[in-house]
Amino acid sequence: MLSVSDNIGSGMDTQRDHSLDGLLELDGETLFLDHEGKYHVRFRVKQVPVTKVRPHGLDYSLTLHGPDNKRIAGFDNAHPAPRALWTNPFDHFHRNKVVKPYDYRDAAALLASFWSLVDEVLATRGIK
DSSP states (O other): OOOHHHHHHHTTTTTOOTTHHHHHHTTTOEEEOSTTSOOEEEEEEEEOOOOSSOTTSEEEEEEEEOTTSOEEEEEEOSSOOSOTTSSSTTOEEEETTEEEEOOOOOHHHHHHHHHHHHHHHHHHTTOO
């Protein structure tokens, strides 16, 4: 029988992103952010095989939508970003019509970046 210390000593699971489980559980969720239901966020997150295009083994899209249901902002790696010179041209974020690279580190950092962007966008629109 193995103990916890046996697993720690063996180096098992040292590279595992422990925040990934929480991100994966959000797949398919839509959360409404205001009382009128005009602003909402959507999460699409799937584990996929690790490839050059998806080095984190994730296919994700975390998006903020406004009253017209159009995306206002979000993070994704669903398509190539406009500039081929980026280290990983698939990880990026959108805000309005601007697309910028995103340096994916782990699921917790992705969620923190997403919620910061959501807070910033809603604040500029006067939504609390």
